[in-house]
Amino acid sequence: MxxxxxxxxxxxxxxxxxxxxxxxxxxxxxxxxxxxxxxxxxxxxxxxxxxxxxxxxxxxxVRWPEIEKTQVSEDGTTKFLFRMQDGKRIESVIIPMHDRYSQCLSTQAGCAMGCTFCNTGLMGFERNLTHGEILGQVLAARKHLEDNDLPPLKNLVFMGMGEPLLNLDTLLRVLGTLPDTKGLNISWRRSMVSTVGFPDQLRTLGDSEMALPAISLHAPNQALREQIMPKAARFHIDDLVAALRAYPMRPRERITIEYLLLGGVNDRPEHARELATLLSGLRCKVNLISYNATEDMPYHAPSREDAEAFQNILKQKGMTAFIRRSMGADIAAACGQLKADQAK
Ligand code: SF4
Known part of the structure; x- marks a missing residue:
């Protein structure tokens, strides 16, 4: 049916x-x-x-994904565990931002990329989500907010489980559905696609003019990226940055660079200087995210001093850099923590 x-x-x-x-x-x-x-x-x-x-x-x-579990963090971040019709489970997170909410959407069950800091990567790849399964997360979140008299959902980030550009055809159909004024009515300007960055698929996304990318870079050079994100690094970091320099943008738009600070691994001053050189001249802003230590992972959080020193070096080099607070860490809803245990 x-x-x-x-x-x-x-x-x-x-x-x-x-x-x-x-x-x-x-x-x-x-x-x-x-x-x-x-x-x-x-x-x-x-x-x-x-x-x-x-x-x-x-x-x-008309079948929505079923909410199997809802967890609310001390900071208001809420994580949904969804069960698909075939039993696959995925997670999605809504994050309060003053007068509105932002939602982090999953595009795949599991993920094939195996980034070494990421719980979803440990699951391996299960399957792509469909148009209805991706946007069903939005319908369910919107209903949750309405039912609880909470501010509306305004921003979407494709940053949950999975690599969106490996489900590109569906992603483009989903992006096409968002702004329909007789439908969800969510502007493309409020949507961001988070990806490890495949140069060819980035070109297709850019040609569609439907979303800006947020690049999970996490390393300032090819060797360190190979260590942290071995599969993503199959595409050389220089080719990735070249694709970003060619990405079509309107006058005030910028690409977001996501950089997860892993204590002692990629958070040294020399890494900050190298990152500034790599991204020199690119219209971008850098989001520095402190890693949340989780079980079974070989990394630890950076110190606050090291994170601030990293940010200051980028700023001295003329870059826009923010330290992002990780939301929902107490319910394992922060970056890299989504895993949708099949045994739950
Ligand atoms: S960080 Fe993203 S691309 Fe990497 S394994 Fe996790 S979900 Fe996949």
Missing amino acids: INLLDLTRTELETFCTQELGLPRFRAEQLWQWMWQKGVADFDAMTNIAKPLREALKEKCE
Whole structure:
């Protein structure tokens, strides 16, 4: 049975007109119920006549990922454990930011990249998520916020489990769905795709003009990147930076560089100087994130002094650099901590 959330608006129109023999306006009605009003039950779609609702139930469904567990951090960060129809589990996190929330979305169950600091990487790759499974995380989070009288969801980052550019076709369909004013109505300017950075796929994303990338760089040179992120480093760091220099951007846009500070590994002053040289002239801002020590991982957090010294060197070199507070560490919702234990 087809899940209508897996279809883009154009695909839904084709399905309604060609498979169901319905006029085009029915697709628009369905679309609004599903994406704008967050309704999954055909019987609640009151402007659709009962016989048609019955016919729809025979051929299709609107299935959200099921929330299996919700954990709320001291800082308000909330982590959802979702169960897909086939039993695969993924996690998504919503983060409070003053008058709004930002959501970190997963694009794959597990991840093939195996970055050595990341719990998701330890899981290995299970499968790509579908259009409906990725955006179903948004529907569920939006409902949670509404039900609890919390500020609205405004920003999306594709930074949860998985490597978004290895699920690129679906990612582009998802990005195409976001800004629909009769649907989710989330601007591309409020969406960011976090990736280890594959030069070819970055070009495709840039050509789409639908999102800016946040690059998980985490090292200032090829040798250290090979040690920390061996699979990502199959593409040479110089080719990655060249692809970033060519990325199409509007006048005030910048690429985000994510740099996870691993105590004693990549947080030395010489690494900061090398990073400044590598990124010299690139329109970017650097987010420095202190690693959260977790079980089974060979790394420890950097000291506050080392993190500040790293930031100061970048600033002295004329770069924009922030130290980002890791949110939700107490519920294992911070960067690199998502793992969706299958045994939970
Ligand atoms: S950091 Fe991202 S790309 Fe690397 S293993 Fe984790 S989820 Fe995959």
